Amino acid sequence: MGDQMTTPAERKRLNYLNADYGVKSWLLATDHKRIALLYLLSITVFFFLGGLMAVGIRLELATPAGDLVQPDTYNRLFTMHGILMIFFFLIPSIPAVFGNFLIPLMIGAKDLAFPKINLASWYVYSIGGLFTLWSLIQGGVDTGWTFYTPFSTTYSNTYVIATALGIFIVGFSSIMTGLNFIVTIHRMRAPGLTWFRLPLFIWAHYATSLIQILGTPVLAITILLVGAERLFHIGIFDPAYGGDPVLFQHLFWFYSHPAVYIMILPSMGVISEIIAAFARKRIFGYKVVAFASVTIAVLGFLVWGHHMFVSSQSPFTGVVFSFLSMLVAIPSAVKVFNWTATLFEGSVSLDTPMLYALGFIGLFTIGGLTGIMLANLGIDIHVHDTYFVVAHFHYVMVGGAIMGYLGGLHYWWPKITGRLYPVFWSKLAALVVFVGFNLTFFPQFLLGYLGMPRRYYSYPEDFQVLNVMSSAGATVLGVGYLIPMIYLVWSMRYGKRAGANPWGAVGLEWETPSPPPTFNFDETPTVDHEAYEYTSPTETRVA
Amino acid sequence: MNLWPKRFPLFPETASRLAQDVDQLYFFALLVTAVFSLLIAALIFYFIIRFRRRSEDEVGQPERAGLWLEITWSVIPLVILLFMFGWGSKVFFDIRKPPRGAIEYYVTGKQWMWKFQHPEGPREINELHVPLGQDIKLIMTSEDVIHSFYVPALRAKMDVLPGRYTTFWFNAEKAGAYRLFCAEYCGAEHSYMRGSIIVMEPDDYEEWLATRGQTTAAAKTGADLFSAQTCDTCHRSDSAAQAPILHGLFGKEEQLADGSLVLVDENYLRESILNPAAKVVAGYNALMPTYQGRLSEEDLVGLILYIKSLGGPDSADASASNQATTQASSDREE
Ligand SMILES: [Cu+2]
Ligand SMILES: [Cu+2]
Numbered sequence: 001m002g003d004q005m006t007t008p009a010e011r012k013r014l015n016y017l018n019a020d021y022g023v024k025s026w027l028l029a030t031d032h033k034r035i036a037l038l039y040l041l042s043i044t045v046f047f048f049l050g051g052l053m054a055v056g057i058r059l060e061l062a063t064p065a066g067d068l069v070q071p072d073t074y075n076r077l078f079t080m081h082g083i084l085m086i087f088f089f090l091i092p093s094i095p096a097v098f099g100n101f102l103i104p105l106m107i108g109a110k111d112l113a114f115p116k117i118n119l120a121s122w123y124v125y126s127i128g129g130l131f132t133l134w135s136l137i138q139g140g141v142d143t144g145w146t147f148y149t150p151f152s153t154t155y156s157n158t159y160v161i162a163t164a165l166g167i168f169i170v171g172f173s174s175i176m177t178g179l180n181f182i183v184t185i186h187r188m189r190a191p192g193l194t195w196f197r198l199p200l201f202i203w204a205h206y207a208t209s210l211i212q213i214l215g216t217p218v219l220a221i222t223i224l225l226v227g228a229e230r231l232f233h234i235g236i237f238d239p240a241y242g243g244d245p246v247l248f249q250h251l252f253w254f255y256s257h258p259a260v261y262i263m264i265l266p267s268m269g270v271i272s273e274i275i276a277a278f279a280r281k282r283i284f285g286y287k288v289v290a291f292a293s294v295t296i297a298v299l300g301f302l303v304w305g306h307h308m309f310v311s312s313q314s315p316f317t318g319v320v321f322s323f324l325s326m327l328v329a330i331p332s333a334v335k336v337f338n339w340t341a342t343l344f345e346g347s348v349s350l351d352t353p354m355l356y357a358l359g360f361i362g363l364f365t366i367g368g369l370t371g372i373m374l375a376n377l378g379i380d381i382h383v384h385d386t387y388f389v390v391a392h393f394h395y396v397m398v399g400g401a402i403m404g405y406l407g408g409l410h411y412w413w414p415k416i417t418g419r420l421y422p423v424f425w426s427k428l429a430a431l432v433v434f435v436g437f438n439l440t441f442f443p444q445f446l447l448g449y450l451g452m453p454r455r456y457y458s459y460p461e462d463f464q465v466l467n468v469m470s471s472a473g474a475t476v477l478g479v480g481y482l483i484p485m486i487y488l489v490w491s492m493r494y495g496k497r498a499g500a501n502p503w504g505a506v507g508l509e510w511e512t513p514s515p516p517p518t519f520n521f522d523e524t525p526t527v528d529h530e531a532y533e534y535t536s537p538t539e540t541r542v543a
Numbered sequence: 544m545n546l547w548p549k550r551f552p553l554f555p556e557t558a559s560r561l562a563q564d565v566d567q568l569y570f571f572a573l574l575v576t577a578v579f580s581l582l583i584a585a586l587i588f589y590f591i592i593r594f595r596r597r598s599e600d601e602v603g604q605p606e607r608a609g610l611w612l613e614i615t616w617s618v619i620p621l622v623i624l625l626f627m628f629g630w631g632s633k634v635f636f637d638i639r640k641p642p643r644g645a646i647e648y649y650v651t652g653k654q655w656m657w658k659f660q661h662p663e664g665p666r667e668i669n670e671l672h673v674p675l676g677q678d679i680k681l682i683m684t685s686e687d688v689i690h691s692f693y694v695p696a697l698r699a700k701m702d703v704l705p706g707r708y709t710t711f712w713f714n715a716e717k718a719g720a721y722r723l724f725c726a727e728y729c730g731a732e733h734s735y736m737r738g739s740i741i742v743m744e745p746d747d748y749e750e751w752l753a754t755r756g757q758t759t760a761a762a763k764t765g766a767d768l769f770s771a772q773t774c775d776t777c778h779r780s781d782s783a784a785q786a787p788i789l790h791g792l793f794g795k796e797e798q799l800a801d802g803s804l805v806l807v808d809e810n811y812l813r814e815s816i817l818n819p820a821a822k823v824v825a826g827y828n829a830l831m832p833t834y835q836g837r838l839s840e841e842d843l844v845g846l847i848l849y850i851k852s853l854g855g856p857d858s859a860d861a862s863a864s865n866q867a868t869t870q871a872s873s874d875r876e877e
Contacts, residue, residue, distance in 0.1 A: 016800050071731045092682025144728050151688040151704060155654070155730060242818075245689055246704070279594070281603025286614050311702045312709045316640050324800055330617055333579075337616040343590035346603035349731045350591065358587055368875040369576040376627055378568045378634030381696035385691060385726040449569070450555050451695025458735035460722070463550040492585065504600070530604050534602040 015418070015515040030115035031518055036101035037416070038122050039092060044485075045131065046088040051478065054195035058440075058471040066458035074457040075142035076158070082145030088129055090401055091259060094210075094266035095177055096125070098408045099205045101416060102179060105516060106199050108190025108407040108525040113183040121176035128170030135162035142196045144455060146256070149237035149248040153229040160492035161230060162222045171216045174262075178212030181205055190508070192527035196290070199507060199531050200276075200283055203290040204269025207297035211258045211265075215301070220254035222248065243361050246311055253304035261300040263397055265293055267404025268335060271357045274411050275500050277505035278354035279346030282532040292331035300330045305511065318377055325375035332368050336361060351503065352426040356407030359434045364401025367392060370445065388448025394441045394518075404486065413488065414498030418515040424484060433480035438474025460505050506532055544843075552673055557868035558696035559717045560744065564634050565698035571630070575623060638699050645678035649761070649844040650684065650711075652690035652703040655732035657723065660844055664756040669738035671723075673715065674748040680712040686840050691727035694740055700726050708809045715742040733833050765849030768842055777830070786831065787824050794855035798825045 016033045029035055044094050051527040056077045069077070100118065104111050112118050125480055135141060141163045143152040149304045152160050189198070203489075226248070228234050235241035238246045283289055302439050305313060305321030339361055370392040373379045383389065410430075452463050459467070501510040512521050549823035557563055594603075599743035624703035648671065649660040659667040673679050683692055685705045692711055701711040715721075725870050743751060769775060777786040787797070793812075796804045805811055814821055816838065838846070 007568065066734070075728075075731065075733075091699070142730070146728075148689060148728070151728070151730060155688050204546075239704075245706075278597075280601070280602050283608050284606055285609055285613050309635075310700050311689075312704055315636060318635065322632065323628055326628050330623060332622055333620050334617055335582060336615065338613075340586050341609065341612065343587065343594060345571055346590070346594050347596045347601040348591045349596040350593045358591070361587065362584060365580050365800055366576070369572075369579060372624065372627070373569070373572045373576075376568070376572065376631035378565055378631035378638075379572060380567050381635055381700060382569075382695070384700060385693070414867070446553055448771070450552065451693070451722065451724065451732075452691060453724050458734045461549045466553075495581040535605075 002301070006486050007126040013513065014062040014484045014517060015406055015513065017418075017515050017520045018252075019293050019518045022119050028096065028119070030119050032100050032104055032112070032118060033113045033188050033416075035118050035122055035225075035518065036097050036236040039100060039125070042122070042126060042129065043089050043097065046084050048479075050084035051481065053084065054474065055478065057081060058474040060457060061459075061467050062471045062529060064459050064461045064464050064467075071457050072142060075455070076140035079144050080136055081143050083132065083141070083163065083167065085397075086145055086259070086263075087170055088125075088132065090263045091174060092125060092170075092177070092374075093405050094119075094270060094408060095181070095262075096173075098201075098270065098412060099177070099181060099208075099266060102412065102509055103184055103202060103205060104188070105512065105520055106202055106507060107188060107193055108183065108508050108521060108527065109184065109188040110519045111401040112180045113186055113188060114180050115175050118136050120178055121173040121180070121342050121492075124176065125131070125170055125173035128166045128173065131169060132163055132166030135159035135488075138162070141349050142148075142491060146252060147223075147226055147248075148252075149226065149229070149239070149243075149245045153226055153236050154240065161227050164227055164416040168220050168223045171220050178209035178216075182213070185209075190525050190527055192491045197527055197529070197531055198290075199269075200286070200289055200293070201266075201269035201270035204265045204272070204293045208262050208265045210294075211262050211297050211300060212357060214446050215255045215258045215262070218251060222255070225251070240286040246308065246313065249308050249311055250304065252283040253307045254301070257307065258297075258398065259302045261296055261392075263401045264404075266297060267360065267401045268293065270404045270411070271339060271360050273507070274353045274357040274407050275505075276532040277345050277411070277503050278351055278357070279348050280504070280534045281342055282530065282534065283338060284341040284344075285334075286531065289335055292335050295331040296328060299324065299331070302329060303375075306380070309377055310384055315377075322375055322380075324375045326372060329368060329372050329375075332364075336365055336368070344433075352421075352430055353407045353411035353503075355427060355430040355434075356410060356508075358404050359430065360400060360407060362401040362406065363395050363403060363434075363437065367395030367400055370395065381513060382451075383448050385454055386448035387444040387452045387454055391441045391444035391448060394444070399437055399441070403437075405431070406430075409484070409488075411503070412535060413491070414502045415509060415514045415516070417492050417495070418498050418500060418513075419491045419495030420498050421484075421495055425487045429480055429483035429487075432476060432483065436476030436478070436480045440470050440477050441473070443467070443469040443473075506534055531541070549719065554697075555695045555717075556721075557698075558694075558717055558719070558721050559637050559698075559713055560716060561634070561713070562696060562698040564637065568627075568630055568634055572627060575627070575651030579620075613846035620635050632826050641710060642678050645680035645712055646673075646683060647680050649848075650675070650681045650703065651685040651686060651840045651844075652692070652725070652729075652736075653686035654688065655725070655736040657725075657736070658737045658841070660761055660841065661752075662761060662800075662848070663752055664760045664837075665752065666841075669723075670741060671738070672741045672743060672751050674745045674749060675715055675718050675742050676745070678712060678714050680710060682708050682710055682844075684708050684813075684840055687727045689724045689727050690729050690736065693724045694721055695724070696721040697740075697794040702727055708813065715740075718742050718744055718747075746788075761845055762852040765847070766852075768845050769849055772834075786827060789850050790853045791856055792853065793851045799823065809847055812850055813843060816843060816846060820822040 016031055026034060026475055052166050060074055138159050141158045141160055143156050143160060185202060225236050229237050231239045235243045237243040237245050241247060272283050272289060303325040305317055306325040309318045374389060404480060410426060416539065446467045447463055452459055498514045507524055643823060647662055651658040659671045663760050683703045685703045687705060689775060690703040691700050692703050697713045701709050703709060719742055721740045721741055723738040778789050780788050780790060790808050795807050797807055799805055805822055817835045820829045823829045
């Protein structure tokens with residue numbers, strides 16, 4: 001596709017990658033695109049570390065007896081798996097990599113509003129990561145990523161404070177990124193690019209940024225209180241010192257439920273971009289989808305109590321939270337319907353990013369619908385804290401967020417690197433990921449309804465068949481994640497040149513060369529049309 | 544070791560009528576899930592084939608106005624959700640609200656075992672024998688971290704917290720041994736904090752109780768402790784009393800020094816023993832020393848059972864006051 005579009009002149013031109021060389025030019029980069037790549041590299045490291053922990057977990061669970069590792073080791077494995085994947089991979093993933101790279105490109109800006117804060121956010125992220133890795137090397141933590149009190153404050157003998165400090169620090173990078181995005185989206189849109197002409201990716205990131213700057217401080221305070229309670233027994237959470245352990249759960253989930261939307265909303269933004277590009281059609285109900293993102297972000301702050309239906313919270317409080325949690329399903333369902341409707345009378349092509357997007361819709365639908373079951377008081381009282389919950393949130397976070405991430409990676413890879421990757425291998429990998437994912441996590445729904453509690457290191461024998469299926473699926477999924485690693489790295493040197501717009505997509509990011517020049521556009525673009533306006537074949541739209 | 548189990552059920556066994564209620568609700572939710580997932584999948588497959596790209600420069604048709612569609616696919620799911628919400632809340636209240644006159648057992652969780660106290664006196668560890676067809680109410684607390692009392696065959700669980708009592712009730716319909724799991728992560732041996740609920744025919748249960756030999760009723764143990772700790776120096780019924788009279792106290796509303804009312808339930812008694820200065824009844828001075836750290840959870844249970852054995856404000860309707868207590872205590876625990 002793209003090769004013939006590249007002229008020799010384009011091949012020689014300066015871009016953000018070859019504008020400067022050397023370690024210093026990267027470590028002191030203020031170009032949002034370079035910082036995005038720094039993030040890409042760092043989160044990939046954490047993703048594979050977290051994945052390694054998952055390998056340990058699934059190996060141990062292949063047999064009912066606790067035989068491979070010690071219980072203490074197992075507890076550290078699932079704790080670190082959760083912490084690394086959530087705080088160091090999923091939360092930064094799409095915003096810090098694609099948001100960073102694309103928001104200025106999509107709105108026709110030269111960079112983010114605060115390039116130095118952007119670089120600082122990566123350093124803050126790295127320092128937080130090093131703290132956490134240090135505590136991991138020292139022996140890790142065994143509290144679960146949820147740090148429930150009084151276990152975390154009084155009973156655990158592991159590196160709770162060091163890890164908590166790592167999470168505390170990394171939170172600030174999240175706040176910095178969110179702040180940067182909000183200011184950029186408000187102040188730096190190209191002439192003519194009104195709010196309702198913005199790509200839905202931007203709307204999703206705007207909603208995400210709101211949660212990041214409003215929610216993260218609450219997590220920071222909660223973590224500080226856990227540290228203070230551990231060191232000085234100040235009596236906030238531990239009843240032995242006059243505290244209330246459920247208070248911790250309120251504070252923790254006040255951030256950590258909205259955090260789920262920090263993980264899924266950007267992914268939804270990616271899916272909107274991909275569906276529009278590969279159906280060559282404006283997203284059905286553009287405004288509805290845009291407002292759905294904001295609605296999810298706002299409602300997300302009002303549902304934290306659904307984690308505490310059986311925590312001794314009053315049944316009446318439970319009813320209120322159950323109701324509000326079910327409401328979140330409406331904007332989510334509306335998005336799914338709108339994406340599906342976009343395909344109607346589209347010009348649909350099943351390139352690799354589209355395979356991930358369609359996979360996302362399927363898996364997110366199942367994740368969302370099982371979420372409705374968990375929000376339902378009568379079902380949750382049985383499946384709460386079982387593998388049903390584990391399966392549900394992996395459908396949302398892996399089936400949803402990571403499928404979206406991989407879709408985005410394949411969609412914008414030609415823009416980021418200027419190269420195409422092999423079609424066959426990329427489609428194969430998408431298929432392997434989809435099959436491996438379902439094989440891993442579907443049996444866990446059955447296990448959960450059977451009653452297998454989460455965080456069990458050893459389990460009754462009659463749960464084994466389903467656990468073996470899950471472990472086998474995890475192997476397939478692992479292979480599915482390794483294949484893209486190989487061909488993407490390969491493509492950076494040997495891939496075909498992509499050209500500015502290999503997919504024939506509409507959007508400002510496709511109107512500048514691949515890879516883009518340091519300041520993105522030779523002259524500031526002017527926008528005189530709606531988002532995703534596919535009216536005539538690949539018409540050039542720069543005014 | 545046998546590497547492949549002989550039995551691998553895909554659905555859990557059922558021990559109570561309420562468990563069947565949960566299953567029915569779940570089946571309905573499954574149906575909704577299946578219908579919506581299949582609908583979306585079918586539409587996607589149809590659209591990607593029917594509207595596949597036929598030439599390189601083809602683009603999609605412009606969108607047709609779709610406000611009525613947006614409204615339809617918001618309202619229909621909303622109606623289904625509201626229905627499921629109502630149904631689920633009903634099932635939840637049925638499971639959470641113990642009926643009047645249930646037999647009360649006390650449960651203490653600790654890293655990593657379950658301890659049970661029968662009203663008749665026997666104590667058990669990790670096994671609880673109960674009679675069939677009876678309303679059984681468990682009053683639960685933890686000695687250390689949070690645990691969760693989970694019996695899959697009853698489709699119910701409740702967290703067990705340090706520093707307060709929570710309740711769990713059931714009425715088993717089928718004799719048998721049912722799995723008990725700890726469902727809240729509680730440290731190294733969390734996955735070994737398992738036990739069983741053994742449901743027996745009433746006759747068998749009586750027989751089982753008899754084999755436990757001579758045990759003292761739990762309330763009597765509490766009464767002995769009450770005098771051993773010299774509580775009766777102040778809590779007495781004559782004119783020398785310097786503390787509230789305990790006869791007929793349980794289930795009563797007491798007025799505090801600041802004028803507010805408090806319902807005397809298990810959680811209030813517990814607090815008043817461990818931290819007496821917190822809610823002092825009007826007309827008394829805060830003279831009582833704290834018993835924090837001086838009594839075990841079992842001691843506390845004994846004392847509370849003893850105080851309960853002294854009757855409520857309206858002893859003829861003791862079970863009713865019990866009922867009120869449970870509800871009030873769960874309302875209060877925020
Ligand atoms: Cu949540
Ligand atoms: Cu446990």
